Amino acid sequence: MNHRDDAAYWACPHGQDARLGCVACYEDSRDPESVAPLWEVAVWFFSERPLPIKALQDVHRHGSRFLLDKLSAPHIYLLTAHVRAGQGSQAVAGLVGFLVHNRHVVDEFTVQETRAVLLSPPAGTSAADRVWPRPDRR
Numbered sequence: 001m002n003h004r005d006d007a008a009y010w011a012c013p014h015g016q017d018a019r020l021g022c023v024a025c026y027e028d029s030r031d032p033e034s035v036a037p038l039w040e041v042a043v044w045f046f047s048e049r050p051l052p053i054k055a056l057q058d059v060h061r062h063g064s065r066f067l068l069d070k071l072s073a074p075h076i077y078l079l080t081a082h083v084r085a086g087q088g089s090q091a092v093a094g095l096v097g098f099l100v101h102n103r104h105v106v107d108e109f110t111v112q113e114t115r116a117v118l119l120s121p122p123a124g125t126s127a128a129d130r131v132w133p134r135p136d137r138r
Contacts, residue, residue: 012092013096014091018090021099025085026093026097026100028085029094037118040080041082041083041092042078043079043096044071044078051077072094081095091132092116117130
């Protein structure tokens with residue numbers, strides 16, 4: 001796999017690297033009338049500063065589809081959500097876009113790992129195509 005293929009694999013529909021987030025994908029995922037497939041997305045990220053407990057709790061005001069937890073390692077957090085998106089890269093870009101959109105809560109962060117699982121796959125979708133990124137594309 002060359003760098004160009006890797007960049008295309010990680011690109012959201014707006015041309016952004018999913019691991020860096022895309023506010024437009026986040027906004028698209030908020031559309032209550034979207035018929036896009038439903039993904040369960042997880043993003044592990046590192047923050048230079050600890051997030052206040054109130055910030056961890058306030059994520060729920062964005063709907064029950066968001067959950068932000070502090071892991072046992074210092075400054076490592078897990079953000080999970082159900083996201084409507086056409087593809088895995090868009091689902092991840094939207095969830096990381098949530099962090100970008102809320103820089104007042106998480107001002108500096110580095111994405112460590114991502115995972116998206118297609119919850120409402122179209123007919124004929126193989127099990128390997130339901131998990132993004134595919135294990136061979138890490």
